Amino acid sequence: MAEAQVHYEILVVGGGSAGMTTAAHLAKLLPGGFRKTSLAILDPSDKHYYQPLWTLVGGGVYPREVTERRQADYIPKGATWLRESVAEFFPEENYVLTGSGKAIHYSYLIVAPGIQVDWGKIPGLSESVGKNGVCSNYSYDTVSSTWDNIKNFKGGTAIFTHPIPPLKCGGAPQKIMYLADSHFRKTGVRDKSEIIYCSAIASIFQVKRYADTLDKVIQRKGIVTKYRNNLIALRPDAKEAVFKHLDTGEESVLRYDMIHVTPPQSSPDFVKRSPLSNQDGWVEVDKFTLQHVRHANVFSLGDASSLPTSKTGAAVRKQAPVVAKNLVSLIQGKPLAATYDGYTSCPLVTGYKSLVMAEFDYDQKPKESFPIDQSKERYSMYLVKKHVVPRLYWHGMLKGRA
Numbered sequence: 001m002a003e004a005q006v007h008y009e010i011l012v013v014g015g016g017s018a019g020m021t022t023a024a025h026l027a028k029l030l031p032g033g034f035r036k037t038s039l040a041i042l043d044p045s046d047k048h049y050y051q052p053l054w055t056l057v058g059g060g061v062y063p064r065e066v067t068e069r070r071q072a073d074y075i076p077k078g079a080t081w082l083r084e085s086v087a088e089f090f091p092e093e094n095y096v097l098t099g100s101g102k103a104i105h106y107s108y109l110i111v112a113p114g115i116q117v118d119w120g121k122i123p124g125l126s127e128s129v130g131k132n133g134v135c136s137n138y139s140y141d142t143v144s145s146t147w148d149n150i151k152n153f154k155g156g157t158a159i160f161t162h163p164i165p166p167l168k169c170g171g172a173p174q175k176i177m178y179l180a181d182s183h184f185r186k187t188g189v190r191d192k193s194e195i196i197y198c199s200a201i202a203s204i205f206q207v208k209r210y211a212d213t214l215d216k217v218i219q220r221k222g223i224v225t226k227y228r229n230n231l232i233a234l235r236p237d238a239k240e241a242v243f244k245h246l247d248t249g250e251e252s253v254l255r256y257d258m259i260h261v262t263p264p265q266s267s268p269d270f271v272k273r274s275p276l277s278n279q280d281g282w283v284e285v286d287k288f289t290l291q292h293v294r295h296a297n298v299f300s301l302g303d304a305s306s307l308p309t310s311k312t313g314a315a316v317r318k319q320a321p322v323v324a325k326n327l328v329s330l331i332q333g334k335p336l337a338a339t340y341d342g343y344t345s346c347p348l349v350t351g352y353k354s355l356v357m358a359e360f361d362y363d364q365k366p367k368e369s370f371p372i373d374q375s376k377e378r379y380s381m382y383l384v385k386k387h388v389v390p391r392l393y394w395h396g397m398l399k400g401r402a
Contacts, residue, residue, distance in 0.1 A: 015043030018302030
């Protein structure tokens with residue numbers, strides 16, 4: 001019974017980018033840190049991954065091992081790590097039920113479990129990814145298969161897919177395509193290859209300033225685009241992909257020699273079925289304060305939240321201090337003054353030495369950090385993506401310093 005009644009003043013669900021960064025900020029903001037205010041991080045994983053680098057892993061720039069660290073090394077001092085999964089939320093009673101049946105009570109809750117990759121929603125994908133020309137950057141286990149396919153490609157049809165949003169980093173499905181094109185040219189197989197981009201959305205990118213540049217990249221590279229076409233099935237034995245046009249409902253079949261699949265994604269199942277979710281399954285929060293709209297002692301950020309912005313690590317970097325400041329204000333009985341403007345960033349790799357650094361807010365207005373025209377492809381921005389941002393993540397963001 002003692003275990004069933006365990007209580008923490010702050011419970012953070014999720015030990016990924018959002019949960020860990022917010023906890024790091026709280027450690028600095030709370031008077032006395034976690035010595036005086038108990039905080040627990042609920043997450044079963046013993047590994048932490050820097051997923052934005054998986055594009056470059058899939059492109060052969062880095063081995064996947066550089067994206068992995070021990071979770072224990074990033075738990076803030078004084079915080080308790082509960083290596084459990086979540087089964088259910090009970091916000092009216094202020095506790096969560098873990099997968100092993102333990103009730104973890106809290107005074108304040110931060111929900112940041114990330115997004116769920118739904119491999120099983122595309123028939124034929126789960127059993128074929130990583131084999132026979134099917135690859136994906138969307139997990140640590142499969143990302144190396146992307147580079148295996150690209151480096152061994154001898155010509156033919158290479159398909160790259162973009163599912164119905166939302167998804168982690170909306171630009172990622174096209175970034176790996178540009179790297180593949182560059183490598184095919186380097187190895188002399190591009191002239192006997194066709195690259196097809198099948199996307200469920202209606203354009204190459206949602207912000208016109210950057211879309212204008214990317215349209216020119218598509219044209220320059222000779223990539224065939226099929227917009228509003230959503231992948232609905234794979235036939236791996238025949239190397240066929242089945243697509244449905246979202247406007248006409250018509251289905252079409254494309255044969256491939258390699259296909260990079262960005263799988264459909266959604267909020268975790270335990271979030272979907274909880275009282276915290278909205279009708280679409282996301283944790284329903286105020287988009288400025290990140291406080292839950294029905295439960296004042298609950299906050300959410302990152303991929304599982306209802307925030308109407310691109311789901312990126314850069315967005316989390318701006319969201320985490322807002323949650324931390326507003327939670328401390330709530331504890332102290334003060335107004336919630338910190339606000340989030342929807343900032344997000346998508347470093348759009350267009351080749352091995354070029355990148356468009358897209359940064360924008362809720363209104364899709366550019367919110368750029370550098371004193372240059374970031375809508376242009378630049379080698380300098382590629383170097384930022386390759387070398388600077390990973391260090392900022394491990395040594396700054398996860399420590400609450402950036």
